[in-house]
Each structure stands twice: as structure tokens, then as C-alpha cells.
Amino acid sequence: MSPQRQYISGVLAILVSTVVFVIPFIFILLTALKDKKEASLRTFSWPTSFHIWDNLVQVIKARDYMLLTAFVNSTILTVASVALMVVFGAMVGFVLQRRPSIWTSIAGFFVLVGLIMPPAVVPTIWVLQSLGLFKTLHGMILIEVAYGLSFSILLFRAFVATIPRELDEAATIDGAGSLQLFFRIILPLLKPVVVTVIVVQSVAIFNDFTNPLYYLPGKQNVTVQLTLYNFQSMFDTSYNLLFTNVLLITIPPLIVFLFFNRQIVAGMTAGAVKG
Amino acid sequence: MTLATDAAAGRPSVPRRSIRTPYPTWFFLPAAVIYGVLFLFPTLASLFFSMTRWTLFNWTFIGFGNFIQFFNEPFLVGGLINTLIYATLTSGLKVVLGLLFGVLLTSEIWARDYLRSVVFFPVLVSTVGVGITFTVLMHPTEGLINESLALIGVRGPGWLTDPRLALISVALVDVWKGVGLATVIYIAGIVSIPRDYYEAARIDGTNSMQRFWNITLPLARPATVTVVLLSLIGGLRSFDLIWSMTRGGPGFTSDVIASVIYKQYQAGFYGLSTAGNVVLFILVALIIVPLSIFLNSREVSR
Numbered sequence: 331m332s333p334q335r336q337y338i339s340g341v342l343a344i345l346v347s348t349v350v351f352v353i354p355f356i357f358i359l360l361t362a363l364k365d366k367k368e369a370s371l372r373t374f375s376w377p378t379s380f381h382i383w384d385n386l387v388q389v390i391k392a393r394d395y396m397l398l399t400a401f402v403n404s405t406i407l408t409v410a411s412v413a414l415m416v417v418f419g420a421m422v423g424f425v426l427q428r429r430p431s432i433w434t435s436i437a438g439f440f441v442l443v444g445l446i447m448p449p450a451v452v453p454t455i456w457v458l459q460s461l462g463l464f465k466t467l468h469g470m471i472l473i474e475v476a477y478g479l480s481f482s483i484l485l486f487r488a489f490v491a492t493i494p495r496e497l498d499e500a501a502t503i504d505g506a507g508s509l510q511l512f513f514r515i516i517l518p519l520l521k522p523v524v525v526t527v528i529v530v531q532s533v534a535i536f537n538d539f540t541n542p543l544y545y546l547p548g549k550q551n552v553t554v555q556l557t558l559y560n561f562q563s564m565f566d567t568s569y570n571l572l573f574t575n576v577l578l579i580t581i582p583p584l585i586v587f588l589f590f591n592r593q594i595v596a597g598m599t600a601g602a603v604k605g
Numbered sequence: 606m607t608l609a610t611d612a613a614a615g616r617p618s619v620p621r622r623s624i625r626t627p628y629p630t631w632f633f634l635p636a637a638v639i640y641g642v643l644f645l646f647p648t649l650a651s652l653f654f655s656m657t658r659w660t661l662f663n664w665t666f667i668g669f670g671n672f673i674q675f676f677n678e679p680f681l682v683g684g685l686i687n688t689l690i691y692a693t694l695t696s697g698l699k700v701v702l703g704l705l706f707g708v709l710l711t712s713e714i715w716a717r718d719y720l721r722s723v724v725f726f727p728v729l730v731s732t733v734g735v736g737i738t739f740t741v742l743m744h745p746t747e748g749l750i751n752e753s754l755a756l757i758g759v760r761g762p763g764w765l766t767d768p769r770l771a772l773i774s775v776a777l778v779d780v781w782k783g784v785g786l787a788t789v790i791y792i793a794g795i796v797s798i799p800r801d802y803y804e805a806a807r808i809d810g811t812n813s814m815q816r817f818w819n820i821t822l823p824l825a826r827p828a829t830v831t832v833v834l835l836s837l838i839g840g841l842r843s844f845d846l847i848w849s850m851t852r853g854g855p856g857f858t859s860d861v862i863a864s865v866i867y868k869q870y871q872a873g874f875y876g877l878s879t880a881g882n883v884v885l886f887i888l889v890a891l892i893i894v895p896l897s898i899f900l901n902s903r904e905v906s907r
Contacts, residue, residue, distance in 0.1 A: 340715025351723045374749050418636040429628040446893050448842040450651035450882045452875045457647050476643040479636050508627045537731045539845040558733050576734040583729040599793035
């Protein structure tokens with residue numbers, strides 16, 4: 331490209347991408363700054379006076395501090411399910427890669443099924459109910475693990491392939507059992523992909539709306555995404571509060587994005603370059 | 606077990622305990638139990654319960670009654686068709702735009718890192734948040750989109766209120782949110798193409814369009830396969846964006862199978878809801894399995 335064309339296309343790209351991708355976020359921010367009356371106009375304008383603090387207090391206090399409960403629940407859900415997913419997923423990925431046999435190919439098939447197939451909702455509720463896990467955070471954690479395992483296993487399996495087998499053999503000759511080998515040798519070496527799995531799955535689970543909607547109904551169990559959904563009708567006319575809430579739940583992914591952009595992209599593009 | 610016997614043959618004197626494979630099958634156990642109980646078993650059970658009238662506590666077997674009802678109710682069949690439209694539209698647009706952005710963002714364009722971040726960030730944002738924001742932006746008279754269009758003298762449509770447009774509008778928002786993922790997948794694919802090919806082609810006197818069609822497009826094929834499959838899988842089971850924007854309305858014009866499943870569940874028709882779920886399984890399997898076999902079989906040799 332000639333320098334002049336490069337200049338023009340660059341400016342054009344920045345302009346178009348800003349209008350299309352950035353303005354909606356600025357709109358969220360501006361509306362969250364306004365008072366109720368001004369926000370109800372839903373215009374893209376600079377606020378005449380700033381009310382972000384009032385809005386924050388009101389949103390947090392709404393419905394008996396529901397948002398705080400939701401943040402606590404979402405945090406527990408995310409941390410617990412990601413932790414289980416990492417350990418169990420890495421164990422499967424390790425053996426899947428190291429020990430090809432008829433059983434591992436069957437397991438591989440189920441991994442793909444889990445990746446592609448949507449879950450059967452009502453029968454899952456039925457199972458949860460008979461186990462006494464329906465409407466409990468424990469049940470929800472296990473559900474997220476079950477749904478997220480497939481993707482984690484695939485990432486782990488691909489990464490285990492890069493760890494030389496000689497390492498396993500050396501550890502085994504030195505007397506390490508399979509548990510020691512896995513937890514003390516392999517898992518520490520998996521650190522980069524562990525970080526990727528943690529980041530990608532945390533964002534997915536934190537943002538999950540559909541599964542808590544089905545499996546975790548009830549006021550005590552509310553998660554962050556559901557508060558937003560509940561407030562949508564409650565704040566029907568209070569756009570300032572609605573958008574303050576949107577702003578609040580956009581902050582965690584923004585922080586993740588700023589610190590872990592590289593790992594997220596690595597995890598999400600894992601399937602793109604084969605052979 | 607072959608591994609264990611090999612090891613034993615090599616070192617016959619080691620005690621039995623350490624001959625065991627260091628890769629025990631029981632490592633599958635925790636994952637298998639969770640997956641089996643909470644995913645696989647309900648999936649298999651759904652095949653049975655889709656043929657019942659079901660209250661979660663007891664059931665009456667009614668054969669294919671739910672499926673007959675499903676395919677006789679116009680709005681349920683409409684949900685099926687809408688699912689196909691939605692998945693095809695979002696997947697197609699993500700491929701085209703993702704490839705375009707991918708090529709643009711691997712070229713020597715200004716502010717490349719800014720552009721990549723801006724396009725990718727919506728992928729990480731809550732779908733419900735995006736849905737709520739765009740519902741406000743797409744308001745027929747007071748929304749920012751139509752107000753901006755009015756400034757240049759265009760009368761914007763009722764994006765979410767026009768029955769013919771609602772589904773497409775939601776699909777467009779889906780593309781807005783998801784195109785960043787397609788873009789980074791294409792960027793990874795394009796970056797992995799050896800630079801020498803472009804150099805050689807340039808020496809042969811090709812122009813940039815020819816290089817795109819003959820080098821980038823065929824060699825970015827793994828990326829295309831990934832984007833097509835990922836976005837189709839996502840599109841076919843999409844629920845949260847549609848639910849937060851239109852709830853399937855106006856009427857049933859933007860209902861998809863996933864929202865039908867939720868509505869029937871809410872109404873207490875558990876058997877019918879599960880039948881919808883089975884229809885969704887079959888649809889996903891019928892589209893994704895042959896497509897992935899077809900797409901993966903025609904790998905380009907480098």
C-alpha cells in the first residue's frame with residue numbers, strides 16, 4: 331500500500347470501528363452518569379449533571395442488596411467450577427493424549443459430543459431434583475463443570491502433546507506414582523494452558539445466563555446476569571439504573587481483557603491453525 | 606496395557622507396583638461421573654421423556670404425540686425455520702466479516718492493536734448486557750440508531766418491532782458481538798501462512814486481489830472451518846440474546862427452538878419442551894456432523 335492510501339484506510343478504519351464498536355459502550359457509560367429524567371430521553375449526549383454515585387447506591391440497594399448477593403454467588407460459582415474443571419479436565423487430557431486405546435477414542439468421542447450438543451434442559455432439572463441439587467449453588471457448579479469440561483479437555487490434550495514422554499519415564503523410574511507424576515510434574519508444566527482455561531472459562535461462566543436461568547431459580551441464588559434480567563422489567567423507566575447495572579457487570583470482563591488478552595485469544599483460536 | 610508390558614519386558618526385575626502404567630484410566634473417573642450424570646444421562650433420558658406427558662414426578666407415555674404437536678403448531682415450526690435462518694445468517698456474516706477484518710488487521714494498517722481490541726472486546730461482554738443496550742439503541746423512534754439515520758434523512762425501520770425484521774436485527778447484534786472471535790481466529794490462521802508464498806507471488810507479478818483468492822483464502826481454510834462450525838453450533842442453540850431482546854416477539858416471529866423450549870418449560874409442558882430439545886439435537890447433529898466431515902476432508906496440501 332502506498333503511504334497515502336495507508337493513511338486514508340487507517341483513518342477510515344478507526345472512524346468506522348469507533349462508531350460501530352465503541353459508541354454503544356460510551357452510551358452505556360453516559361446513561362449511567364445521568365439522572366432518571368435525563369436518562370429516560372435515551373440520547374447520546376453529555377450529562378448536564380453527574381449522578382453516578384447516586385445511581386450506584388440505588389442499584390446496589392435495590393431489592394435488599396440483591397446485586398451484592400449476586401456478585402458473591404457469581405464469584406463462588408465461577409471460582410469453584412473453574413477450579414474443578416482445571417483439575418479434572420487436565421487429568422483426562424493427560425491420559426487421553428498419553429495412552430491411545432479403544433477407551434480413549436470412546437472418551438474422545440464423548441468430548442466432541444459435549445462440545446457440540448446442547449444440553450437436555452428438563453431432564454437435567456429432573457436429575458438435579460432427584461439428587462437434591464436443583465436450586466443449589468453446588469448443583470450449578472457441577473453443571474458448569476459438566477458443560478465446560480469438553481473444551482478444557484481439548485486444550486489440555488493439545489498441550490500435553492508438547493511435553494516429552496521421557497519426563498514421565500524419568501519420574502516413574504524415580505519412583506513417582508501416577509498421582510505424583512501428574513500433580514507434581516505434569517500439572518506445573520501445564521501452567522500456560524491452565525491460565526488460558528481459567529481465563530476463558532471464567533468469562534464464560536461469569537457471563538452465563540441461560541444455565542442459571544434454568545437450574546438456579548430463586549431469589550437467594552441469583553447470579554449477576556440474572557439480576558440484570560430481573561432489573562430489566564423493574565427499571566423499565568429508570569434507564570440510568572439499568573445502565574449502571576450493565577456498566578457494573580461489564581467491568582469484570584474488562585479487567586480480564588486488559589490483563590489476559592493474550593491468553594484469551596490463544597484459548598479461543600486454538601482450533602484455527604491445524605497441521 | 607501395551608505400555609505396561611513393554612516396560613516389564615525391558616526391566617524384568619522391577620517390583621510389580623511400579624510396572625503399572627503411569628496413565629491410569631481412573632483419571633477419567635471424576636470428569637466422567639460429572640459429565641455422565643449431569644450431561645450424558647439427561648441427554649439419553651430426553652429421548653424417552655420427549656415421548657411422554659410429564660410433570661417431573663410422573664409421566665404418561667404418549668408415543669410421538671409431542672412431535673406431532675410440535676410439527677403441527679405453526680409457531681413451533683416457525684421456531685425451527687427461524688433457528689435455521691438465524692444460524693445461517695450469523696454464521697455467514699461472521700465468516701465474511703471475520704475474514705475481511707482478519708485480512709485488514711494483519712495488513713500494515715494504522716492503529717492495528719487498537720482496532721483488534723475494539724473488535725474483540727464485545728466477545729467478552731455479557732450477552733444480556735449487550736441485548737439490553739441494543740434494545741434501547743434500536744428503539745424505533747427514540748433509539749440512537751434511528752435518530753442518527755434521521756439526521757441524514759433516512760427513516761429507520763422498527764428494528765425489533767417490525768415482525769419481518771426482528772429476527773434479522775437480533776442476528777445482526779449477534780454478529781456485532783461475535784465477529785471479534787471470528788476475526789481473531791482468522792488472524793491466527795492468516796499469520797500462520799508462510800510469508801514466502803506472498804513474496805513469490807509478488808515476484809510473479811500478481812496483484813493483491815489475486816494473492817487473496819489464491820493464497821490467503823485457501824490457506825486460511827482451517828480458520829474458515831473453525832469459524833463456520835463454531836458459529837453454526839452457537840447460532841443453532843442461541844437463546845440469551847434473543848430472549849433479552851425480543852422474548853421471541855413480536856408475536857412468535859423471532860422465536861427459535863431454544864426459546865420455544867424455554868417457553869414450553871415455563872408453561873409446564875415438560876414433555877413438549879423435551880421434544881423441542883430432541884428436535885434441536887437432531888437438527889444440530891444433522892447439520893454439524895456431515896458438515897464437519899465434509900469440511901475437514903478437503904484439507905489443502907501445503
